[in-house]
Amino acid sequence: MTDGARVEDHYASAGIAERILGALWSANGLDSAVTPDALAPLDHFHGRGIQATRELVAVLGPQADEEILDIGSGIGGPARWIAATFGCRVTGVDLTPEFCAAARELNRATAMEDRVRILEGNALALPLPDDTFDRAYSQNVVMNIADKRGFYAEALRVVKPGAVVALSNLMAGPNGLPHFPVPWASTAATSFLSTEEETRADIAAAGFEILSFRDTAFETVPKQTAFRRKLESEGMPPLGMQVLMGERMRELTINSIRSLEEGRAIPVEILLRKPA
C-alpha cells in the first residue's frame, strides 16, 4: 500500500454527508437552516475546530472576490465558512474521494456551490495551473505527508507572486512520537511530524519567505486540556467529530491532546509569502 492509500484508508467511510446532516437535524430540528456556521461543529476537522480556523484566517486575511486555495480541504467546512464569511471563492483539493464527495454534497446543502469548488487530488501534484491563487491555506494536512519539500513547492507553484500562504498544523515535539491512534493517523506509518528546524529548512528550500512562525502551545494547550477532561468524564458532544470519524474519535482526540500536553507534538501557525 502507498502512503496515499494508507492515508485514504484512515479517513474514508461511506455516507458522510447523510450522517452529518442527520446529526444536525436531530440536534437542531428538521426545519433548521443548513449553513456553514450551523455545520461548523461537524466539518472543521482539526484541533479546536472553527476557533482554529478563525485564528488562521486572521493571519491569512482573505478579501472579497479573491481566489483562495485550501490544500487538503477535508469535507470542506473551512472552505465554506471562509467563502461565506469573506465573500471570496475557495478551491479545495483533497486526496480522499469520500471526503470530496461529502464536501460537494455539503456545498449543495448550504447553497455554496458557486463559491466553493472541490477537486480530488494530491497536494504533491496539485491539479491546478501555476500562479493562480491570491492566497492559500492548509490545516493539519502536512502531518500526513512525508515529502514536505514537495508539499511546499506545489503550494508555491500555484499561488501568485507576492501571495501569502497560511499553515496551521502540528510539528514534532522533543519527547517522542505521539500516542497513536490520533485523528490524523491510525499508526506511525502515515504520521510525518517535522521539527521546527526541519520545517524551516523545507519551507526555505521550496523558495518561500517566512513572514511569521508561531508555536501556539502556550495559548492553546490549556484549553485543549480542559476539553480532554470533559471528553474523559462526559464523552463526545452530540455535534462532534465522531459523526465524521466514528466512535473512535473520542480516543483519537484524547491521544492527540495528551501528545500536546507531553511535548510529543507542537501546534504551529506559519505565514509564508511567495517572492514577488
Ligand SMILES: C[S@@+](CC[C@H](N)C(=O)[O-])C[C@H]1O[C@@H](n2cnc3c(N)ncnc32)[C@H](O)[C@@H]1O
Ligand atoms: C485532519 S484532515 C483536515 C481536513 C481539513 N484541512 C480541515 O481542517 O477540516 C487531513 C486531510 O488531509 C487530506 N490529505 C492528506 N494527505 C493529502 C495529500 N497528499 N494530498 C491532499 N490531501 C491530503 C486528507 O484526505 C484529509 O482530508
